[in-house]
Amino acid sequence: MTVATEIDRDEALDIPTLMRGIGEAAKAAAAELSYASGATRDAALLAAAEALEDTVPAILDANAADMEFGRAKGLSAAMMDRLMLDAGRVGAIAGGLREVAAQPDPLGRVLAEWDQPNGLHFRKVATPLGVIGVIYESRPNVTADAGGLCLKSGNAAILRGGSESFHSSGAIHAALVAGLRAAGLPETAIQRVPTRDRAAVGEMLAMPGLIDVIVPRGGKGLVGRVQSDARVPVFAHLEGICHIYADAAADPEKARAVIVNAKTRRTGICGAAECLLFHRDFLAAHGAGVIGDLLDAGVEVRGDAGVQALDARVVAAGPEDWGREYLDMIVAAKVVADVDEAIAHIRTYGSSHTEAVLTEDDAVAERFFGRLDSAILLRNASTQFADGGEFGFGAEIGIATGKMHARGPVGAEQLTSFKYLVEGNGTLRP
């Protein structure tokens, strides 16, 4: 395998025609998938898991080519780690597919059922969305995770991974196709864009008749571009500017532990806390302890005057620190007069992703829950729980902050639509 021929623009390809063909094949496959049984879809997932394990050497060879490309391109150590596969990681990817297979079928669920006085019997039944386009960056496992979730929910997938993981994704995709083939499902149910040409992304965003929804997975640059350019709905979050409000009635021990966990457990995930809002009474009584914990853990604290007064190590926060996603060992912190000021701050600077209130006062918690409209609101728990697995959804295709259709961690259930099935007995409308 050679990396010498990698190019960003592939002049030999007619990208619009290529993508239209992929879209049409996906639409046709989606129609078949929509009535394939849950057992058949699960069989394909299990066969894909097996194919992954059977082709570990080929996958690692492909990954070696990507790693060589990455080294030549000068990728950071963190990026290289995201890119890297070994037998253990491939096994984990296969395990993920088996977990998805073991979940209940999201299709055919009766979401509501009722009778009308004229004898009509109504059922609202879950159906697939159709064709899902997934645009992602360097992690090759997304190929299997996203493809598997789409298949579980009866949706055809068009996967466009980052150029860094091009070969790895290709090898993983081959295993997914083997799974589809083994189960007798159309191989085009999960397609991968077979070029690194960036024009393919633009085409995906502008295929409203062929792609029903786009899921971008990656940094703010990618998500922002998809959100602004897509002609179809997008399930995504641009940022996770997660706030924690420590109320006057917060339990200090719980608060210290939750705040440190929310900031430091992992700083690079969208559920990491980025801004702390302290009730002035809490700050006066317990602020020094909390801030000290964070500083001792190596966090840079950027505080307003009230927070700065607690510890000489606190840096002065500037206006740019409010509403900022650090994704790093840095946190903004400020004093507020009460829960309403915290709510007002979050409404102004939040990203509708995840916020937490720390309080033993039910009325305060109710106000925080009622007056904020983030996808996830927590009480006395770490914002790092913003994750489909932690919600019990199994795998997630991403976290959405929009209010249309999908919200919060998007698992297989949210990748469905519905139809109404109505049964009568020669029933006429008067």
Place this chain on the structure above:
Amino acid sequence: MTVATEIDRDEALDIPTLMRGIGEAAKAAAAELSYASGATRDAALLAAAEALEDTVPAILDANAADMEFGRAKGLSAAMMDRLMLDAGRVGAIAGGLREVAAQPDPLGRVLAEWDQPNGLHFRKVATPLGVIGVIYESRPNVTADAGGLCLKSGNAAILRGGSESFHSSGAIHAALVAGLRAAGLPETAIQRVPTRDRAAVGEMLAMPGLIDVIVPRGGKGLVGRVQSDARVPVFAHLEGICHIYADAAADPEKARAVIVNAKTRRTGICGAAECLLFHRDFLAAHGAGVIGDLLDAGVEVRGDAGVQALDARVVAAGPEDWGREYLDMIVAAKVVADVDEAIAHIRTYGSSHTEAVLTEDDAVAERFFGRLDSAILLRNASTQFADGGEFGFGAEIGIATGKMHARGPVGAEQLTSFKYLVEGNGTLRP
């Protein structure tokens, strides 16, 4: 009141600035509405109903101005009838608001609730969508129906009615504002675009940060323009090309009655049947009776050769008759070999709105229900049941054929989103 000054282009107005102001006011009102209690929202609806009844003379004066404008413009009798209000019709509009008020609160519903082993308690709770833009044509009652449903579901509304009903809508809107005021809600919770300038519609379609969803109500021209130009999600149906498949195992008496009802009860609604697909055995045994019923009822039947052979009055169908929405006393009809051919025809020519299967054979019904993906599928019942009221939803803001978020008759429940409320006890993510 004068009609002499009506113009399509209002040069005196800065439409982008006007619409931005309306959008910003709506967004601010939506934030307040999102935590107003259900009792307050219902009080506003009831007060609006009362205000409508208290201002009947003013509403009828305004309507007289619209009728004069309509006559001068040469509107058809059908259009004039849609436009016309009298005390009875105003009373019915008020009654509609009271019915919406009497419905259960769509907000705050716990859509799901569960615990995780770590002690976290999860609730998925219904929330408003935000700001809903409604663009409609001549019926002035839509002002109250759409405004009322948005208010019931905690959403701010921006209403843009047709120019023919400009004054009537204004007078009805004034009653809605009186209701909001009486209940202490922001008067900008239901706004009306105060100009006939068509540029306002273009602005509404391009305000993604301020309008969350657009609902177009009207003919194909309006809906098509909104669907192609909107930068925000659209809940709509472009056409209702409803099919009925009469299977070999259809009960002939039920079939005759359902087909005549589905075509002739009202021809101008989106649930009216437009195309009949007859299993060849059904046609041979019972086709002459069904076709005779339709012809005797005054329906023009456009058939393929098999249908034409049954009755000399049947006209030959051309290729343009498949997939056509007549909204008139005309129906297309053809012979198919079996349910699969019917399904294939509907997949090619349908509009994903409503289709019916007439059969006593459960396996055929299951195949029809499973392999088609229209918003509404009926068995042995008239397609004219495609209506929110008939579903038991109370009022509907429209019928949607898309698969994203809302589908089928869109009542107050589908005008909601959700958020996750998670409660812990100092819970940390390991």
